Amino acid sequence: MGSEQQNSDEHLLELVDVEASYGRAALVLRGLTVRVPPASVVCLVGPNGAGKSTVLKVASGMLAPRSGLILVGGDDVTGRRPQQMLEAGLSHVLQGHSVFKEMSVAENVLLGAYTIKDRSEVAERVGFVKDLFPVVADRWDSLAGALSGGQQKQVEFARSLMVSPRVVLLDEPSMGLDPRATNTVLEQVLRMRDAGTAVLLVEQNARRALEIADLGCVLDLGRVHVSGPAADLLADPQLGELYLGQRRASGPTSTHSP
Numbered sequence: 001m002g003s004e005q006q007n008s009d010e011h012l013l014e015l016v017d018v019e020a021s022y023g024r025a026a027l028v029l030r031g032l033t034v035r036v037p038p039a040s041v042v043c044l045v046g047p048n049g050a051g052k053s054t055v056l057k058v059a060s061g062m063l064a065p066r067s068g069l070i071l072v073g074g075d076d077v078t079g080r081r082p083q084q085m086l087e088a089g090l091s092h093v094l095q096g097h098s099v100f101k102e103m104s105v106a107e108n109v110l111l112g113a114y115t116i117k118d119r120s121e122v123a124e125r126v127g128f129v130k131d132l133f134p135v136v137a138d139r140w141d142s143l144a145g146a147l148s149g150g151q152q153k154q155v156e157f158a159r160s161l162m163v164s165p166r167v168v169l170l171d172e173p174s175m176g177l178d179p180r181a182t183n184t185v186l187e188q189v190l191r192m193r194d195a196g197t198a199v200l201l202v203e204q205n206a207r208r209a210l211e212i213a214d215l216g217c218v219l220d221l222g223r224v225h226v227s228g229p230a231a232d233l234l235a236d237p238q239l240g241e242l243y244l245g246q247r248r249a250s251g252p253t254s255t256h257s258p
């Protein structure tokens with residue numbers, strides 16, 4: 001485990017030495033490096049205000065970095081706008097709920113395909129997301145507002161996959177869901193990965209998210225404090241105590257307060 005993931009040609013998304021702020025306010029990201037390999041779930045954890053959501057905003061072009069590089073498949077996309085980031089292969093599922101409740105599941109999902117002109121490609125993608133998310137297929141003609149919170153989140157996932165992204169950026173997909181719905185949503189995250197889409201995940205439920213992630217990055221004060229295989233982060237007692245809400249079974253209590 002190290003303070004930074006190793007570089008390689010294999011990464012789909014790389015944020016390298018990124019600094020970012022909101023307007024002229026103080027830096028929120030302070031030289032942060034995060035890399036997402038293919039076919040992986042990379043989870044960002046850390047205390048409130050560490051900058052996790054900001055990493056996703058920078059990656060999707062919602063917030064331009066002050067310095068540093070953003071690479072997609074090795075191509076420099078630094079400074080591109082959200083539509084261009086989408087075209088480069090980065091699809092952002094924002095925090096909170098973004099389904100249009102008075103529209104059908106079908107209409108919500110097809111909103112994700114508005115840039116695709118080829119109708120056969122749209123049909124192919126509809127088939128893909130229906131296979132991946134059975135609830136989307138089963139409730140295709142239902143009003144989205146009639147679905148549970150966890151089901152609505154899967155509609156958002158399906159919408160984000162319509163453009164065949166390389167990496168999906170998921171910001172706290174379990175927010176507001178009960179433990180059972182959280183488990184369902186996180187299982188669907190794994191299905192997305194297994195179907196070929198890498199995932200950069202921010203989750204309030206850090207422990208549960210690391211249990212399903214391949215890699216984890218612990219952020220603190222806008223930097224990567226430590227990163228590595230998610231299982232290693234989970235097994236580290238100090239990280240558990242400081243960042244994952246877990247007390248050590250014995251030994252002195254840390255005085256750190258992240």
Ligand SMILES: Nc1ncnc2c1ncn2[C@@H]1O[C@H](COP(=O)(O)OP(=O)(O)OP(=O)(O)O)[C@@H](O)[C@H]1O
Binds near residue numbers: 025047049052053
């Ligand atoms: N739109 C904004 N304008 C100004 N400051 C912002 C904005 N969004 C976030 N910030 C500030 O940036 C810092 C990092 O916020 P961010 O949401 O990225 O943290 P986070 O790690 O995702 O935290 P949380 O777990 O609470 O969502 C915080 O100090 C926050 O107040």
